[in-house]
Amino acid sequence: MTQTDQAAERSISGAELRLENVVKRYPGQKSPAVESLSLTIPAGEIVAFVGPSGCGKTTSLKMINRLIEPTSGSILIDGEDIRKDSATSLRRKIGYVIQGGSLFPHMSVAANVAVVPKMLGWDKKRIATRTDELLDLVGLDPDRYRDRYPRELSGGQQQRVGVARGLAADPPVILMDEPFGAVDPITRQRLQDELISIQRELRKTIVCVTHDIDEAIKLGDRILILQEGANIAQYDTPDAILAAPANDFVADFVGAGSTLKQLSLARVRSLDLLHPTTAKVGEDTGPAVRRAEDAGDDAIVVLDDRDRPVAWPWLRQVRNNDKVKSSPRENLVTLDEAATLNDALDTMLTAAHSKVIVTGDRDRYLGVLDFETVTEHMRKTEREAAEHQLELQQEQDQQGAHADG
Structure with a gap:
């Protein structure tokens, strides 16, 4: 059984979220910011809220944890009205x-992650264990990062700590408001992959507000496209929205090139990976180099004691040392198996190897993807789509001919 199959069998730790005729009116405004919003978000899924500026997506998100109080209607988590508890207790x-x-700038990384567990009265040992577990989960070595302060972190690292803090008390529902909007494109892609990997393991219910339809397509099990007043234009899977937009508004919002966007639905895990020579940190370089030479490889993928890739040196670099050496894991660019093929191409076009290392749960090494495999898959997909479109056209022509006859 593959890691993906095992993950699919894990129990869902999220909760069903239901909004029933939720309205938000502000004094002095003619129209409501949110007008009778009703939808159900299944437990354990990611739903992306997208729409034009001012459509009410962030207001809708903030009503779920009562940062904004609804004017009327009900919001239920696992069937219980969120107004049952105080707003503080709910949050x-x-x-x-x-x-x-x-992040709180005067607090260490560990203290930032521990904020909610500390409020809930967890003991110090439990908090410390949970903090280290979460830092590892979001790809930050606890020994290196737990005692650092936010000013010592990059933007991407700060965002990882923010995700760890959101997960700290093991909540069934997580709200994310433009979580990756303030980082560069490469870091953004890696954080998206990190979230997908975490979700594969934890199966939380996640509501993510984004202005980026491509991000929504990548992250969302379902996408909620909103018009002004948080009126639902379409609520469906990414595949269904791209294949059959509900109306002109959705078609315009998704934009031109929906065929290319459908290609971006394809995931790295659907392709065959290469399996070049690997070596463990601390291993003698002689045997590792000989294995690579026998296989015709010009580089070696270096793994740590948990089978996570930490380096990808050329053979000439490996030969300079007696032992196989490591490097900081975050310095190595990898792709999660759930990354899109567009992400894979973007990564490979700037990579020294013209290939990319693919990882699975907890960043464990799965293999290597090369440029030729991705481009051939995309060409095949385009050919199949064109053939399918031709078949549909021929059927329509035949039906039209019969009708005329």
Whole structure:
């Protein structure tokens, strides 16, 4: 059984989220910011809220944890109305991740992650264990990062800590408001991959507000496209929205090139990976180099004791040392198996190897993807789509001919 199959069998730790005729009116405004919003978000899924500026997506998100109080209607988590508890108590049960991580600058990384567990009265040992577990989960070595301060971190690292803090008390629902909007494109892609990997393991219910339809397509099990007043234009899977936009508004919002966007639905895990020579950190270089030479490889993928890739040196670099050496894991660019083929191409076009290392759960090494495999798959997909379109056209022509006859 593959890691993906095993992950699919894991129990869902998220909760069903239901909005029933939710309205938000502000004094002095003619129209409501949110007008009778009703939808159900299944437990364990990621739903992306997208729409034009001012459509009510962020207002809708903030009503779920009562940062904004609804004017009327009901919001239920696992069938229980969120107004059953105080707003403060509710927020301690819902993870909240915003742009930039929003870390407390005077607190260490560990203290930032521990904020909610400490409020909930967890003991110090439990908090310390949970903090280290979460830092590892988001790809930050606890020994290196737990005692650092936000000013010592990059933007991407701060956002990782923000995600860890949102997960700290193991909430069933996590809200994310433009979580990756303040980082560069490469870091953004890696953080998206990190979130997908975490979700594959934890199966939380995640609501993510984004202005980027491509990000929504990549992250969302479902996408909610909103018009002004948080009126639902379409609520469906990415495949269904791209294949059959509900109306002109959705078609315009998704934009031109929906065929190319459908290609971006294809994931790295659907392709065959290469398996070049690997070596463990600390291994003698002689046997590793001989294995690579026998296989015709010009580089070696270096793995740590947990089978996570940490370096990808050329053979000439390996030969300079007696032992296989490591490097900081975050310095190595990898792709999660759930990354899109567009991400794979973007990564490979700037990579020294013209290939990319693919990882699975907890960043474990799965193999290597090369440029030729991706481009051939995309060409095949385009050919199949064109053939399918031709068949549909021929059927329509035949039906039209019969009708005329």
